Amino acid sequence: MDFGTDFKPVTVQPQEIEGLSFQMITAELGEHSFSSLEYPIVQRIIHASADFELGRSLIFHPRAIEAGINAILQGKPIIADVRMVEAGIAKERIQRYGGEVRVHISDPDVMEEANALGTTRAIIATRKACAQAPGGIYVIGNAPTALLELIRLVKEGKAQPGLVIGMPVGFVSAAESKEELRKLDIPYITNIGRKGGSTIVVAAVNALSLLAVRRAAGELG
């Protein structure tokens, strides 16, 4: 095979590749029961993972999409669990409405307090975020301890997230933390099982902010 100037994939533009990928995903996924506003999230997560099993395992609280769109359009902050998630989120569509993306896991005060209390930085970072950002979108793709702490704070009335995107990946406590999230009657996007991770939750946020832009433009009714 010769990669000359006529080798097609090299000259195809990213937007064309994305459109073609989305068509392939829709064809291959076949029947599903996601709503028309949930489906763009599912589609972008499959696009980011090439994993249909993961796509089919997604669970949306009935108010999740509306709550997420509203939080973005009201300029509420997005709280990422790790810097990799922060790096992946498309900032312009968040900042356009006055929002910003925050990540507290490496804040000096968080590291100090976690050391002093002998607990994880993820837990202390969650407490800090909840104190500072009521109504924000909490995005957790890694530490189950962060999600469990957020659930605890919600139950105690100490946190009022606008939306929780909770899909920690892993073998210890990840699936269980998502089960606990699904018992709450607050807006959430999650999935069943061990899978998840930074790229998955980033895909969810970026799909959601595209919906927010369409809502702001009057395209979603």
Next chain:
Amino acid sequence: MDFGTDFKPVTVQPQEIEGLSFQMITAELGEHSFSSLEYPIVQRIIHASADFELGRSLIFHPRAIEAGINAILQGKPIIADVRMVEAGIAKERIQRYGGEVRVHISDPDVMEEANALGTTRAIIATRKACAQAPGGIYVIGNAPTALLELIRLVKEGKAQPGLVIGMPVGFVSAAESKEELRKLDIPYITNIGRKGGSTIVVAAVNALSLLAVRRAAGELG
């Protein structure tokens, strides 16, 4: 379920969770034909994805691990395809030996040249990296066009990567770009199929730098 102070997962330390996860992965993976130096990479990728199918799809060039360890210990740069990959790489173990992590996708000169030539930023960023970083570790988890361009430059004798970690995720050209990579006789870590992504290649780099630390400490023989 009550998340009091005696709720176990909240008080388990991250290192313990990781060790337990790795034991579960080894038990569940069962028989495999990876070498003792390849297996830590496989294990960490499964840890980051909870995806055994992806783990089993990994392919290592025979010189991949040695080449990667040597590149790190010689302080060669690591070139990430996107900022999310850069964000996820454990920097301290790279910087310890004089190396650094670079990402060119948003460099002003790259954006300008891509616009001028009507091609993708990923391609121009790859050209820039190859001109500046012979012997570096190229880490591609996203754009197949970046991997295809790197392959083209290698074939033309214009790039001499120390190691290529090439696992772009996606539906268009991703699997095909990895097939082309596997035809080269240069050190690579890749996989068969559509899966991959930022978290996957980050896991590979971070597992590799742990091996480099062990080699430096005389633990790997």
